[in-house]
Amino acid sequence: MAQEQAPPSGPDLTKGVGIGDFVDDKLLGHVGDEEVLLVRSGGDIFAVGAHCSHYHGPLAEGLVTGASVRCPWHHACFDLRTGEAERAPALSPIDCWTVEQRDGRIFVTQKRDQPKPPAMAVKPDTPNKIVIVGGGAAGFAAAEMLRRRGFGGSIVMVSNDAAPPVDRPNLSKDYLAGSAPEDWLPLRPNEFYGASKIDLQLNTEVAAIDAKQRQVRCANGASLDYDRLLLATGAEPVRLPVPAAGPHVHTLRSLADCRAIIADATGAKRALVIGASFIGLEAAAALRTRNIEVHVVAPETRPMERVLGPQLGDFIRALHEEHGVVFHLGETVTAFDGRRATLKGGSTLETDVVVVGVGVRPRLALAEQAGLAMDRGVVVDAYLRTSAADIYAAGDIARWPDPHSGAAIRVEHWVVAERQGQTAARNMLGAQERFDAVPFFWSQHYDVPINYVGHAEQWDEIAIDGSVAGKDCVLRYKSKGRVLAVASIYRDLDSLKAELAMEQGATP
Numbered sequence: 001m002a003q004e005q006a007p008p009s010g011p012d013l014t015k016g017v018g019i020g021d022f023v024d025d026k027l028l029g030h031v032g033d034e035e036v037l038l039v040r041s042g043g044d045i046f047a048v049g050a051h052c053s054h055y056h057g058p059l060a061e062g063l064v065t066g067a068s069v070r071c072p073w074h075h076a077c078f079d080l081r082t083g084e085a086e087r088a089p090a091l092s093p094i095d096c097w098t099v100e101q102r103d104g105r106i107f108v109t110q111k112r113d114q115p116k117p118p119a120m121a122v123k124p125d126t127p128n129k130i131v132i133v134g135g136g137a138a139g140f141a142a143a144e145m146l147r148r149r150g151f152g153g154s155i156v157m158v159s160n161d162a163a164p165p166v167d168r169p170n171l172s173k174d175y176l177a178g179s180a181p182e183d184w185l186p187l188r189p190n191e192f193y194g195a196s197k198i199d200l201q202l203n204t205e206v207a208a209i210d211a212k213q214r215q216v217r218c219a220n221g222a223s224l225d226y227d228r229l230l231l232a233t234g235a236e237p238v239r240l241p242v243p244a245a246g247p248h249v250h251t252l253r254s255l256a257d258c259r260a261i262i263a264d265a266t267g268a269k270r271a272l273v274i275g276a277s278f279i280g281l282e283a284a285a286a287l288r289t290r291n292i293e294v295h296v297v298a299p300e301t302r303p304m305e306r307v308l309g310p311q312l313g314d315f316i317r318a319l320h321e322e323h324g325v326v327f328h329l330g331e332t333v334t335a336f337d338g339r340r341a342t343l344k345g346g347s348t349l350e351t352d353v354v355v356v357g358v359g360v361r362p363r364l365a366l367a368e369q370a371g372l373a374m375d376r377g378v379v380v381d382a383y384l385r386t387s388a389a390d391i392y393a394a395g396d397i398a399r400w401p402d403p404h405s406g407a408a409i410r411v412e413h414w415v416v417a418e419r420q421g422q423t424a425a426r427n428m429l430g431a432q433e434r435f436d437a438v439p440f441f442w443s444q445h446y447d448v449p450i451n452y453v454g455h456a457e458q459w460d461e462i463a464i465d466g467s468v469a470g471k472d473c474v475l476r477y478k479s480k481g482r483v484l485a486v487a488s489i490y491r492d493l494d495s496l497k498a499e500l501a502m503e504q505g506a507t508p
């Protein structure tokens with residue numbers, strides 16, 4: 001028998017509500033079957049779709065700033081007037097509805113047509129040909145933004161991957177766990193590229209860049225001229241320097257990597273995860289969901305301590321142990337013999353599938369060959385321009401002057417890569433926009449999301465508000481009294497407020 005769908009929550013907004021019904025300037029209701037969020041901001045009242053277009057986050061629990069609302073889960077930001085996804089990770093707009101006020105009551109009448117995003121003015125130096133090297137977070141977000149801002153010239157996106165741009169974070173989470181189907185992964189359906197006139201060239205390795213001739217050379221012999229070039233080659237997993245690692249030993253970066261792990265994990269009894277990194281431990285959680293016995297071998301004594309500190313490190317270890325993960329800390333794998341791994345301490349582990357998560361290295365070879373200025377990454381200025389005229393860089397390879405930490409930093413975060421791709425796109429069209437977004441990342445372990453804003457490589461104090469063990473906490477990483485970064489578990493609004501405070505130069 002078909003299950004009856006639960007009716008959407010809150011009042012029927014077509015029948016009218018009073019301003020006194022709002023809580024914290026928001027009111028969640030519905031129009032027919034659709035949940036609609038009313039937001040009061042300044043003198044205006046807006047009605048928008050209640051869910052984020054990224055992963056369906058509840059915007060009613062988000063943060064309203066001026067005429068925009070930020071999603072509590074991964075900090076996407078939407079324009080309340082137009083619904084446009086102003087900031088990644090959401091790329092698609094949310095619906096907007098018409099609001100009428102009569103006799104002191106507010107009525108939502110109908111869904112509005114989505115307005116066309118504003119196009120950027122064409123100037124004499126607007127490029128005709130843009131080439132993007134990389135079909136990942138930054139490359140895709142750039143291509144999408146170029147078309148969103150009305151760029152009418154040619155866009156060629158070259159990727160050595162076999163798959164069109166995918167939602168990479170999902171590869172160590174729901175998709176690997178078997179709880180998300182593969183059709184959730186593409187950032188856009190295949191038809192998008194043709195319809196948007198984005199020439200996506202897959203399985204194509206860019207071998208060299210001639211910055212003087214403004215030309216990209218592909219390994220297949222083809223060459224592409226450009227007026228502006230975006231380098232977004234990302235990072236590649238560090239391989240294990242262990243002899244005789246067989247075909248069941250995997251790294252995890254691409255969809256093909258993930259499919260290969262899933263194939264080996266199907267029917268497997270035991271998995272070995274090497275490295276207690278974010279990717280390693282997320283993979284451990286996903287494999288536990290598949291009911292596979294999971295062992296984690298890592299040289300550190302506490303997982304993730306370097307990034308998140310001892311308290312969250314201990315918490316994450318305990319969380320994984322509660323779910324049955326067995327840790328072998330202070331250990332490394334020194335040899336494989338078929339399916340048997342030998343650890344430094346002499347013990348051995350029989351395993352069906354191995355996931356190596358021992359960090360990544362930015363893919364810098366092309367930038368080096370092109371003669372770009374390098375500093376443990378590709379050096380870019382505040383506008384994401386490299387040292388070569390007309391070449392921009394974004395994502396995992398880019399080291400940019402972060403105005404919040406005051407340092408030139410390079411991070412490996414999905415949202416940062418996408419936002420940099422978007423800013424670089426607008427700048428390639430002449431926007432002169434500084435990249436000043438506060439770095440943000442999230443990580444998911446079982447039902448526990450960790451959100452992190454800011455950037456702290458070192459700190460002298462971690463101030464904890466709430467309970468780490470109770471999964472309800474905010475941790476502030478401070479240096480000389482200044483908050484550099486804020487990590488949180490189930491304190492999404494605090495995380496959004498911390499991001500906003502950092503943007504404003506205030507103490508979060």
Ligand SMILES: Cc1cc2nc3c(=O)[nH]c(=O)nc-3n(C[C@H](O)[C@H](O)[C@H](O)COP(=O)(O)OP(=O)(O)OC[C@H]3O[C@@H](n4cnc5c(N)ncnc54)[C@H](O)[C@@H]3O)c2cc1C
Binds near residue numbers: 133160
């Ligand atoms: C499994 C996994 C889970 C993750 N989870 C999270 C998370 O939860 N939260 C978070 O913040 N971050 C997460 N990350 C990190 C995040 O995915 C990266 O920071 C982000 O993808 C970086 O984007 P990018 O565009 O710089 O590089 P990528 O997304 O790696 O894209 C680079 C692209 O360049 C192509 N390429 C490279 N060299 C060449 C060449 N010479 N010629 C042609 N093409 C080339 C590659 O094939 C690829 O398409 C995760 C990463 C992985 C692997």
Ligand code: FES
Binds near residue numbers: 052056073
């Ligand atoms: S669900 Fe809204 S940003 Fe991810």
